[in-house]
Structure formats: structure tokens, C-alpha cells
Amino acid sequence: MSLRGTSLVRDWLRVRDGRLVLRTGKVDLGQRISTAIVRIAAQELSLSPDRIDVAPVRTGDSPDEGITSGSNSIEQTGYAQRRACATARDAALTLAARQMDVEGDDLELADGLISHRGSNRTLDLLDLLAELPADLAVDPEAPTRQASIPDCPPRGLREMVEGRFTYVHDLDRPGMLHARIVRAPLLRAKLIALDPTTEARLTDAGLTVVRDGSFVAVAGAREWKVIRAAETLQRACEWDIGTGLETGDVFEMMHSHDAQRFAISRGKPDPDAAVPSCPDAPGYEATYKRPYTLHAALAPSAAMATFRSGRLEILTHSQGIYFLRDSIADSLGMALEDVTLEHVPGSGCYGHNGADDAAFDAALVARALPDTPILLKYSRADEHAREPVGTAMQVRVAADTGGDGTIERWWMEARGDTHRGRPRPGPNRAGAARLASNTMRETDVPRFVPEPNMNRHAGLHRNLDPVYRLPETALVKALVPDLPLRPSALRCLGAVANVLAIESTMDDLASAAGIAPLDYRRQHLDDPRALAVLDRLEAALPPLPENASRGIAYAQYKNVMTRVAVAVDLSVDDRGASNLEQITLVADAGRVVDPEGLRAQLEGGVMQGASWALFEAVTWGPEGRECLDWDSYPVLRFDNVPQVDIHLLEPPDAPSVGAGEASPGPTVAAIANALHEATGLRLRQMPFDADTIIKAALESG
Amino acid sequence: MDRSGLTLTVNGKTHELEADGDMPLAYVLRDLLGLKGTKIGCGLEQCGACTVLVDGAATQSCASPAALFEGRKIVTVEALSDDPTGRRVQDAFVAAGAAQCGYCTAGLVVAVTALAQTPDAPRDRDALKTALAPHLCRCGTHPRILAAAEAVLGQEGT
Numbered sequence: 001m002s003l004r005g006t007s008l009v010r011d012w013l014r015v016r017d018g019r020l021v022l023r024t025g026k027v028d029l030g031q032r033i034s035t036a037i038v039r040i041a042a043q044e045l046s047l048s049p050d051r052i053d054v055a056p057v058r059t060g061d062s063p064d065e066g067i068t069s070g071s072n073s074i075e076q077t078g079y080a081q082r083r084a085c086a087t088a089r090d091a092a093l094t095l096a097a098r099q100m101d102v103e104g105d106d107l108e109l110a111d112g113l114i115s116h117r118g119s120n121r122t123l124d125l126l127d128l129l130a131e132l133p134a135d136l137a138v139d140p141e142a143p144t145r146q147a148s149i150p151d152c153p154p155r156g157l158r159e160m161v162e163g164r165f166t167y168v169h170d171l172d173r174p175g176m177l178h179a180r181i182v183r184a185p186l187l188r189a190k191l192i193a194l195d196p197t198t199e200a201r202l203t204d205a206g207l208t209v210v211r212d213g214s215f216v217a218v219a220g221a222r223e224w225k226v227i228r229a230a231e232t233l234q235r236a237c238e239w240d241i242g243t244g245l246e247t248g249d250v251f252e253m254m255h256s257h258d259a260q261r262f263a264i265s266r267g268k269p270d271p272d273a274a275v276p277s278c279p280d281a282p283g284y285e286a287t288y289k290r291p292y293t294l295h296a297a298l299a300p301s302a303a304m305a306t307f308r309s310g311r312l313e314i315l316t317h318s319q320g321i322y323f324l325r326d327s328i329a330d331s332l333g334m335a336l337e338d339v340t341l342e343h344v345p346g347s348g349c350y351g352h353n354g355a356d357d358a359a360f361d362a363a364l365v366a367r368a369l370p371d372t373p374i375l376l377k378y379s380r381a382d383e384h385a386r387e388p389v390g391t392a393m394q395v396r397v398a399a400d401t402g403g404d405g406t407i408e409r410w411w412m413e414a415r416g417d418t419h420r421g422r423p424r425p426g427p428n429r430a431g432a433a434r435l436a437s438n439t440m441r442e443t444d445v446p447r448f449v450p451e452p453n454m455n456r457h458a459g460l461h462r463n464l465d466p467v468y469r470l471p472e473t474a475l476v477k478a479l480v481p482d483l484p485l486r487p488s489a490l491r492c493l494g495a496v497a498n499v500l501a502i503e504s505t506m507d508d509l510a511s512a513a514g515i516a517p518l519d520y521r522r523q524h525l526d527d528p529r530a531l532a533v534l535d536r537l538e539a540a541l542p543p544l545p546e547n548a549s550r551g552i553a554y555a556q557y558k559n560v561m562t563r564v565a566v567a568v569d570l571s572v573d574d575r576g577a578s579n580l581e582q583i584t585l586v587a588d589a590g591r592v593v594d595p596e597g598l599r600a601q602l603e604g605g606v607m608q609g610a611s612w613a614l615f616e617a618v619t620w621g622p623e624g625r626e627c628l629d630w631d632s633y634p635v636l637r638f639d640n641v642p643q644v645d646i647h648l649l650e651p652p653d654a655p656s657v658g659a660g661e662a663s664p665g666p667t668v669a670a671i672a673n674a675l676h677e678a679t680g681l682r683l684r685q686m687p688f689d690a691d692t693i694i695k696a697a698l699e700s701g
Numbered sequence: 702m703d704r705s706g707l708t709l710t711v712n713g714k715t716h717e718l719e720a721d722g723d724m725p726l727a728y729v730l731r732d733l734l735g736l737k738g739t740k741i742g743c744g745l746e747q748c749g750a751c752t753v754l755v756d757g758a759a760t761q762s763c764a765s766p767a768a769l770f771e772g773r774k775i776v777t778v779e780a781l782s783d784d785p786t787g788r789r790v791q792d793a794f795v796a797a798g799a800a801q802c803g804y805c806t807a808g809l810v811v812a813v814t815a816l817a818q819t820p821d822a823p824r825d826r827d828a829l830k831t832a833l834a835p836h837l838c839r840c841g842t843h844p845r846i847l848a849a850a851e852a853v854l855g856q857e858g859t
Contacts, residue, residue, distance in 0.1 A: 030802030030840050153795055160803030161791040161810050163738020163778035170737040224721050224728045227744075298742045298750060298804045298839045347742075348802035348840040380743040596798050600845070604801060607841025630747040630837065638833040641843040 012084035025065025044085035067320035071658025180230035213442035244622030276474035282398035299347035301354030317346025327423035327431030390490030405513025418450035421488025499665030551673025562662035576690035609667030611636035749836030801840035
């Protein structure tokens with residue numbers, strides 16, 4: 001995919017000032033993709049990572065690799081970079097042979113030097129790479145060599161621990177103004193009045209109020225003054241919120257609102273197939289629910305924008321700079337070549353948070369104040385109130401087993417709103433329609449209506465298809481648009497709710513059959529790599545701590561990526577609070593590019609899954625969200641961090657697959673299964689917090 | 702907003718500053734002194750990203766007015782590179798790969814340094830987990846951060 005349109009070696013690597021500069025369209029979100037591609041280049045070119053840089057990711061310059069999401073980067077940019085480097089290496093060796101007038105077979109490449117065995121003559125690899133023809137195309141068949149290289153620390157780590165790493169929030173430019181939005185209670189709220197005396201007082205104090213319809217922002221030289229001014233303006237605004245947000249049980253709304261339903265076959269919606277109905281009187285039936293969840297990045301979103309001579313330049317931590325550029329250009333009626341976006345680091349993001357909206361908001365302020373760099377930051381409350389939420393979902397399972405407990409029939413439906421809320425071009429100006437502030441401005445951008453995502457393992461139906469051997473499977477995706485909150489992509493998309501449903505069901509069926517959970521899964525798996533992962537988990541399991549209970553789960557992300565088995569050992573105290581004691585995880589991600597990076601991603605996924613399982617849920621009322629800080633939106637903290645042990649299997653010759661989203665789903669499911677083991681309660685609605693557990697215990701008598 | 706004179710001792714230097722009335726310490730550090738290593742994550746002192754040392758104690762700085770810190774000894778992450786304990790903590794974080802996006806890192810490096818510099822601070826894992834509970838990390842780097850802290854506190858204890 002990545003080589004389409006960017007098929008030349010020079011699209012992927014160049015030499016500048018005696019250093020190799022790698023080019024990629026994938027951005028670093030803390031997941032170490034830039035470290036991984038440096039390692040790939042170092043392996044293919046036998047070059048020290050110290051001599052390799054990664055170019056900024058910038059529209060019009062970097063390869064367009066779409067969005068950095070879906071755990072796809074190592075398979076897309078990693079694949080392209082490896083082939084580009086392999087092609088470049090072969091071409092450099094051929095060139096060296098010609099320049100030295102020797103046989104290519106007598107040349108050796110090591111540590112960035114090409115040397116001739118017969119004469120001790122050497123050439124610098126980078127000098128040769130600089131001389132390669134500009135039209136040299138990447139050869140997808142170029143043999144790769146994967147020389148072993150020592151582990152190297154992630155790029156930027158030393159700067160981070162010393163406080164020298166620059167985030168978009170830290171940028172400073174001569175003449176720069178800080179800016180904040182004045183947050184409306186809801187998107188689509190109408191500004192009825194803004195008290196003119198307040199506005200005049202702020203203007204007198206040197207601040208500038210920017211308005212476009214109901215979009216309001218304030219800019220000024222001192223950040224703290226701007227923050228206070230935004231708060232003052234917020235109190236001076238009168239809003240019409242219409243009927244407000246629909247309140248009540250979102251899972252009931254998923255049935256009372258119209259749904260578009262599709263049969264899923266081999267991981268894809270089939271619009272022509274009849275939608276299979278739930279079997280009558282199944283032996284097992286249950287519904288699993290996941291609430292709306294925030295991305296809740298540690299830093300609220302921010303962006304810097306400058307509008308000069310009709311051109312807009314935006315520095316953003318968006319995951320998809322090309323799509324965002326197109327959406328912003330469309331919103332402002334500008335030509336694509338007049339809008340440039342460059343990625344700069346923000347905090348970790350885990351999906352479509354406020355980054356894209358903040359970039360657009362900065363652009364709106366910059367356009368009103370030309371020739372002035374505008375650094376716009378959201379407040380914590382802005383981010384919690386405005387960022388798109390992870391989609392609420394419910395998954396219903398019905399299954400029948402034979403006399404020996406073997407599953408014979410499986411029906412499953414995943415229901416909820418879209419996961420695809422990122423600004424990206426589509427029918428009816430879908431890119432512009434998905435930028436928050438276009439719902440506030442005076443503009444003719446139509447209201448966004450989601451289309452069902454028909455790709456394989458996308459959105460609601462990601463991991464809907466169980467990996468187990470099931471003789472008769474019927475799967476349904478039910479898209480219910482227009483639920484109360486604006487949803488979009490959050491790490492793993494539908495896989496969390498689907499894996500929770502599948503793995504809870506597997507445990508319930510195992511228990512009914514009187515078979516151990518690990519054995520029951522083995523009995524329903526043919527894939528030798530899945531079986532190897534489960535065997536290794538069993539071998540790696542530590543002794544169960546006193547008073548702890550254990551739950552396990554298995555999943556393969558999108559059924560084709562990393563295989564993960566997890567065991568969670570936890571205890572529950574008499575107030576219903578769960579204490580995570582230890583988590584053991586085994587993963588098979590194919591060939592490992594960056595072992596420490598892979599472990600860190602899997603561990604991070606475990607911790608995020610644990611936070612979702614035990615704590616996270618968005619609350620709202622008619623006048624907007626009610627969880628606007630870290631007290632009202634609790635997340636996992638250090639006091640509940642377990643011992644985490646990660647074991648990697650690396651089968652020979654297996655291609656590298658993405659792992660960033662492989663561990664959260666099975667972690668959530670293993671926690672649910674461990675809680676069942678600990679309390680006897682089968683909890684089917686996340687989060688499994690103390691209140692939920694106490695309530696369930698009281699209800700079960 | 703009124704401006705008033707302010708005298709702060711930061712990283713061993715005394716600064717005479719003009720701050721906006723209730724301007725919190727973190728904003729003074731970042732915007733008036735250019736010390737951008739101290740991060741702001743919430744403005745509510747709920748997430749720990751803004752932690753600095755105040756007279757040796759780990760202290761969140763994004764909501765409390767800077768005026769409250771006059772006469773106190775403030776140390777930010779930038780100064781820890783020149784401090785033997787701070788340096789050991791930084792090295793331990795690097796060795797443990799204890800950052801992903803890194804936005805929580807500076808606050809945690811400061812917090813662990815404070816623990817390491819307190820001779821009677823408890824050093825077992827549970828006490829450490831409680832001590833770091835004011836800090837959020839959303840990338841899930843907690844196990845590595847705990848490992849880095851344990852490595853440093855283990856050395857300090859011997």
C-alpha cells in the first residue's frame with residue numbers, strides 16, 4: 001500500500017550532510033515507529049543508527065501513508081522502508097563495483113563502509129547512496145538481509161527524561177500569540193449573545209476575541225491571561241442548546257433508534273446476504289456492553305497555525321496530516337497547495353482525540369490574525385468535553401454446544417455507532433463535516449452522516465469473527481448512527497467489546513462443560529501458532545498469589561495480526577475494588593523489529609485495557625458531558641499497577657505484524673474472567689468498578 | 702489582571718519577576734523563565750505532569766499561585782541533570798525504557814528523585830506505588846517507571 005504513488009527509493013531515503021535521512025508518512029505517537037524504521041534501515045544497510053535521522057512528516061513532502069492507526073505502521077511504512085533500503089543497498093554495491101572496477105562478489109558491506117577484499121579499498125556507503133539515480137524504483141523483490149544490530153534506546157528518550165523534548169505545547173515563535181477556544185456546552189449550540197462589555201474589557205486589555213458564527217476564541221501574548229480571558233468569556237456567553245443531548249441508557253437507544261444491519265462473512269460485511277437472525281432458545285445467550293470512553297490523552301490537544309500571504313501552515317499532532325489538510329482546505333475554501341501540515345509531537349493519543357479539531361481551531365484564529373503564529377491549546381475540560389469518544393457498543397452472543405461441550409452453533413451481533421469519525425474526504429464533504437468547529441461556524445458544510453464501514457475487520461466488526469473452530473457461525477453488524485455523543489476511533493475499535501464477548505462466552509461454556517478454560521480454547525483451535533501461544537502461557541504462569549483468582553483470554557488482532565494470550569491474577573476487596581496482582585502475557589507478532597518497543601506496546605496495551613476494564617466511562621446530561629476532569633473520569637493509577645511479564649514467541653520466517661492494539665482486548669476479557677473466578681459474578685457491562693461489583697453482588701443475593 | 706512583583710528561587714538562581722496576579726507556578730516557570738520541561742496536563746493538580754521540587758518535596762505546580770512559593774527552593778527537571786541523584790534517576794528511566802510519549806516523564810523523574818533524596822522514604826513496591834499515585838500515565842508505561850524507581854531506590858538503600 002505504502003509504495004503506491006511513492007515508489008522511488010528517494011521517496012523513502014535520502015542523504016543529507018553526511019547522514020541518512022529516512023522519510024515516512026507514519027507519525028511517532030510514543031509507539032516508537034520512528035525507532036523501528038531506523039532499526040530496519042540499520043539492519044538493511046549495516047549502518048549505525050547514530051548516522052540515521054527521520055525527516056519530519058509533512059504534507060507535500062513525506063509519503064502519504066494515510067492515518068497512523070490500526071497497528072498497521074510496521075506492515076506499511078516498515079515494509080516499504082525495508083524494501084527501499086534493500087534496493088538502495090544493492091544499487092550502491094553495484095555502483096561501488098563499477099567505481100572500483102572490481103567484481104561485486106568481492107565487496108563487503110559493514111558498518112557503513114563498502115570494502116574490497118582484494119585491495120583493502122573502501123567507499124562510504126552514504127557517498128554512494130547520494131549518487132544513486134533519482135529515478136531508482138523500489139524493488140519489492142529486493143532480498144532483505146536483516147543484519148543483527150544491538151538494541152538502541154528509543155529516539156527522544158534521553159531528551160524526555162531531561163525535560164528537553166519539545167512538544168507542540170512548548171513551541172515558541174517571535175510574535176506568537178496564545179489562543180484558547182471558548183467552549184460551547186455542546187457542538188451545534190448556537191451563540192445567542194456575548195456580553196459586549198466583557199468583550200470590550202478584554203480588548204482593552206490587549207486580547208483579541210475571534211468569532212465565526214458560534215465559534216469563539218481568544219488570543220493574546222501571555223498564556224495565563226488568555227486562559228483567564230477564555231474563562232471570563234465562557235461566563236459571558238449565552239447559548240441555545242436546542243433540546244440538548246439525549247439522556248438515558250445508550251444501550252437501550254441502540255435498539256430504539258434505526259439500525260443498518262449487515263451479515264458478516266469472512267470478516268467483511270456482505271450487503272447482498274440475508275442478515276441471520278438470532279436462533280430461538282439457544283443454549284447460551286448473553287449481551288456484553290462497553291460504554292463511551294475517552295481517549296483522555298495526558299496533554300490536552302494543541303496546534304500552532306500561521307496564515308501568511310494566503311497560505312496556511314499548521315503544526316499538529318494529528319495522526320493523519322494529509323486527510324486533515326484536505327478537510328481543512330475544503331472547510332476554508334483554500335487550494336490544497338496553500339495548506340501545509342507538519343507533524344510535531346503531542347502526548348500519546350490512542351486514536352482520534354482533539355488533535356484534528358485543535359488544528360482546525362488554530363487555523364481559524366490564524367486566519368483572523370494574519371502573519372501571526374497562533375499556539376492554540378485546549379484546556380483539560382475542553383479536551384474531555386469535546387474530543388470524540390470511543391464508541392459505546394453492545395455485543396449479543398447466542399451459542400449451542402453438543403453433549404461433550406463442543407460448540408456447534410454461534411450467532412453474534414455487534415451493535416453501536418460508527419468508529420469512523422476522523423476527518424477524511426468522503427461523500428457530502430465528509431472531511432469538513434467531521435471537524436468539530438464546522439458545527440459552530442456559519443458555513444454550508446452539511447451535517448455528517450456515517451456510512452457503514454465495509455472493510456475487513458473494521459469498526460464494529462473488528463474481531464467479531466471468532467478465531468475458534470465453529471461449525472456454524474452467523475455474524476451481524478448493526479450500525480446505529482445518531483446516538484448522543486460524537487464517536488470516533490479509539491485504539492482497537494470494536495475489538496475490545498467483541499473479544500470481551502467471545503472470551504467471556506468461552507469461559508462460561510468451558511465452565512458449563514466442566515473443562516479448564518485453557519483446554520477448552522485449545523479444543524476449539526487448529527492454528528499451530530495459537531496453540532503455541534497458549535502452551536507457552538501455561539508454562540509461564542507464576543504461582544497464584546494467596547487470595548488471588550486467575551482469568552485467561554486469547555485473541556488474534558483482526559484475526560491476522562499479533563496473537564496474544566493473557567492471564568490476569570487479581571483479588572477483590574470487601575468494598576468491591578479490584579487489585580491487579582500480576583499479568584502474564586504471551587505474544588506472537590512474527591519477526592520482531594524492535595523487541596523493547598514491542599514489549600512496551602504490549603505492556604502499554606495491558607495497562608490501557610486494565611484502565612478501561614476497571615474505571616473508564618463517559619457520563620453526560622442534556623447540557624453536555626459531565627466528566628470534565630480526572631476526578632470525574634477516573635483512570636488506572638500507579639496504586640493498581642500489577643507485575644507484568646511479557647513473553648515473545650518468534651517463529652522463523654513469519655512476517656512482522658502490528659502489535660500496538662493486540663493486548664487491550666484480551667486483557668479486558670481476562671480481567672472479566674478473573675472477576676468471575678473471584679466473585680462468582682459474570683459482569684457483562686464495563687467498567688467493572690467497585691460500585692458495579694457491589695451492586696451485582698447485592699442483586700445476585 | 703493586576704501584575705505584581707515576585708521573587709522566586711529556581712534551580713539555584715533568584716529571579717525578580719512580574720507575574721499576572723494569580724498566575725500558577727508552572728506558568729511562571731514555562732512562560733517567564735522558559736523552563737518548558739515542566740509540563741501542564743490538567744491545570745488542576747490532578748495528573749502530576751507539572752511536578753517540581755519545592756524545598757525537596759515533590760509538589761504539583763499548575764494551579765497554585767506562584768506567589769505562594771516565594772522564599773522556597775524550587776528545582777525543576779532541567780536542573781536534575783546536574784544533580785547526582787537526579788542523574789541516576791534519569792539514567793534508570795533510560796535503561797528501563799520508561800517513557801512512551803514522555804509527557805508524564807519529567808514529573809515522574811522529579812517525583813522519584815524526591816523519594817531517592819528522602820532517607821526515610823519507604824522503598825518497597827507497594828509504598829512506591831502509593832507514592833506515585835498522584836501521577837497519571839496514559840501510555841501504560843507504569844511497569845517500566847516502577848522498575849526504574851525500584852532500581853534507583855534499591856541503590857540508594859544500600
